[in-house]
Amino acid sequence: MDMDDSLDIEEEEDRWFKDFHSWIHWRRETRVVPILNWMVASMVVYGPSGGTVMFPGLLDLFLRQNFVGLAIDLGWALGTILSLGWATRAFQVVFTFEQKAMSFPPGSFLVFSKVWKPVQGSVIHFNGSDGRSYVRRVSAVRSEEDVIRTVGDLEGSPDDQPLYSQSGKATWLDVKNVQGTLTAGPVPFHVVLAICTCWILLAPSMVVAFFITSQPFLTLCLGVLGRIAYTLILMPVA
Secondary structure (H helix, E strand, O other): OOHHHHHHHHHHHHHHHHHHHHHHHHHHHOOHHHHHHHHHHHHHHHOHHHHHHOOOOHHHHHHOOOOHHHHHHHHHHHHHHHHHHHHOOOEEEEEOOOOOOOOOOOOEEEEEEOOOOOOOOOEEEEEOOOOOEEEEEEEEEEOOOOEEEEEOOOOOOOOOHHHOOOOOOOOOEEHHHEEEEEEEEEEEHHHHHHHHHHHHHHOHHHHHHHHHHHOHHHHHHHHHHHHHHHHHHHOOOO
């Protein structure tokens, strides 16, 4: 492979990454997709196939009455509130994968809200010029210009200035790119898993309805994987 072919491949990869980041940015900013997801998920929960979310739990046993219908309504209502918050950007949930600039432990959940404006010392979630999302602490604020500066908590954190604009020349971040200010967290993943496990045992219908309404794509993927695992492992071989 000569030098020209290598340059063509690199340019094609750069173009692909830019298109992908553009799609991610559109997916994050648009309100159409969350609304359509919620409508389809609600039809799944309450439609003719709604029987797939009806599972009795320990609450039915303890209360000695049918709690499934109420559990489905509660799960759908909680999922709707969460979907509404995401669609209006009132709040967002961020999952941390690694430590690069902040001290939050990997594998934890952070809750951000746009109700409060960023102030010096607060932790924010913002969109970088590369199409990715970042969590940083506000180091300086210019209220009259609606711009801020950010910095990482960890020693040796990379400079955030290249993330403020496509050209990399902007020295301040426009607050329009801020997706929210930290309001809760970090909540470790094992704590969330323990809470979900308890509610799955108590009211599985509520948990299933909640995840279908708030995370339809993730629930669909998990359902497909579960069906494949059931087919390959649990079904008897003919």
